């Protein structure tokens with residue numbers, strides 16, 4: 001598959017999608033949005049891939065949606081065009097998606113990172129929702145995912161008053177899982193993803209679905225989702241293998257079956 005605005009590669013069981021509009025600070029135009037989600041969906045289907053990374057470059061993960069493309073859009077266009085619905089495709093990816101963020105993650109870039117399952121941040125990463133400075137508000141989950149992650153008051157400050165978080169603050173407030181040096185930040189993310197990719201794939205999938213339920217349902221419904229995801233794992237070869245390997249004091253050999 002040839003893409004114009006992203007690069008894709010695989011390293012072992014880890015698939016990597018690199019946003020590649022460096023001259024525009026990796027701002028998401030419609031082409032890049034489509035390509036990113038096509039690539040993610042294709043990696044999600046690839047049996048040889050167990051974890052996915054989305055990254056940008058050292059200076060910018062992504063500076064948001066492409067303002068130049070969006071500036072003259074009408075209300076009806078925003079409501080009806082693909083540019084709105086396309087962002088939701090991230091919710092359909094079943095394998096873990098890790099954002100490796102260096103430099104700017106602003107607006108839609110920050111929202112995209114927050115839509116991923118985990119974030120590895122380089123020391124230069126900066127997270128913010130500056131939409132207020134161009135007369136709008138976040139539209140891809142920024143007000144919701146951010147508030148759930150960092151709490152109401154800090155989310156308010158970020159969304160209403162353009163407070164930008166440093167990488168250190170992102171770690172402190174639970175946005176970033178790890179803080180790593182800028183140099184080699186992608187390698188660090190790959191090492192992180194590779195460990196995840198080495199785990200029982202079906203259990204990882206069920207785990208992701210279950211944790212996500214914690215943010216989308218009541219506790220009672222979430223606990224029911226967890227149970228619905230727990231029991232079927234006893235129908236998998238990997239559950240037998242994992243528990244036998246523990247008893248036999250050896251490393252499990254996962255089949256993803």
Ligand code: DAK
Nearest residue numbers: 023024025027063064065066067068084107108130139140
């Ligand atoms: N869009 C288009 N071009 C951008 C851009 C963006 N978001 N960000 C940067 N660029 C371009 C700049 O225009 C410049 O292009 P040239 O002038 O060279 O042609 C080039 O990238 C380099 O940028 P700067 O010269 O500004 O570089 P600096 O290092 O000085 O500053 C910066 C970097 C990232 C701090 C700055 O560029 C900046 O503030 N960028 C804008 C950040 C921003 O406001 N982001 C929010 C955009 S609104 C929705 C889904 C999503 C969204 C909305 C709805 N639905 C599903 C409903 C998302 C909205 C947004 O993200």
